[in-house]
Amino acid sequence: MSANKHSTAIERNDNRGKLPHSKLEQWLNSLADSLGEVTALEINTAFVEEITSEQFIPWQVYQEIYVISRQQLLQVQIHPSLSDRYLELRRQLELAYILLLIDPHSELYDSQQQAQAKHNLTILSQSNSEWESLPTQLFDPIPNPADQTTSTSLVFNLLHDYHFLRTLRQLGTVKQSLDRQNQILNHKNHHPTIYAQTKIQLDGKIFNRYSQEILAHPQQAEILKLHQNSIFLGEKQWYSLLRVVLNFINKKRKSN
Template structure:
């Protein structure tokens, strides 16, 4: 009895991306970064201390997710601060809803219910302590660059709001007796490439004892940020130009080989 023949050796080939595909993906990512950098926003806030903690997306998300009116009321949070806290959480909800309706997003959902039919007390945000499906949805959400940018900004505002709340608790003040304002941003300036410039100032800044100094600091921040912004745009434009030049390389001139036939030599 002859032993069975060994199975034929199968060779596994891994498809390598073509240079054209790699270049196309690189250009697409540059386009997205370029469009994200077409607007400069400068915010000036006055806080008691600067939090030195690093930005950890999941921790910041959990803190914002837990915000609700019932817990804030039980913690004796002033009503005007409650409105600001809940507004921060609403910003994350709106960003999440926008990603669910964006066809190019990994979170795109065609069967999404319109926001008009949702109760304002029900949050569509995925629960960080929920089931496996919600955890997977949260991982996709924290991997989105636009949502991370929004999360970082909202997290910084919450840190400033926490400091203001602690200050009120230390002073033993109430919304009726304290002179502090729930406004977190005293001055805001938005510049766009089309020449649009929007300046927004908090009403409390007009009566602030250091309003002149705050406005001077804000103007200095605008000048410094504008220079950095222009440098970033120049860097991105250089990358885009370099990528397009790399797609159409110049042909090398062909070299013509010349063969010479030597006369035969006769040995003696």
């Protein structure tokens, strides 16, 4: 079988309950869960040579995390200091599926795999290296040609489970962060400097951080102005989005 909060993404999500009865309710529950994890608005100001898209593609994220192993991390030149955190992604992916296999309310519940799943769960619940020797119960996204149709169909069904998909999205976000850190560690002179950072928490606390490089930067005033404008627009859009979403959820709940 890849900030410290990365290691607890699955454990915090073992509160699934019964499967929703409609796609709308699935979406509302997923949205409510996502809002529950929003604790702060963070705005960073940096200059980059190119802006790349970070679109979430479930199959791609699943495939990238599925193949993670110690050997694979060496092959793709992952910095040694990040290896355990990449492996943690793989553990959590496996754990997310196991939790659905043993949940009677899950569409992925499989009574024939209960014994193996519960055995694996005991080991996967501990973040040590023992889980790496377990045979995976996940489906290979790149199967052998003889079994390609069946395996592809199973992966497709798995990626349509909204509980699993929500976890996969979280793991994908963590992997993007790790990929950026790996690039920085392997190419120390090729990463953008964050000149200013502002974090606004829901409890009203505001944290500002500035890079020392900005003190002597010839465009200091322009950078700070851009950052302040970003704070104003970001905060306005953030609260507007929260208000619209919460109003929408309340109306749907009342109508049901």
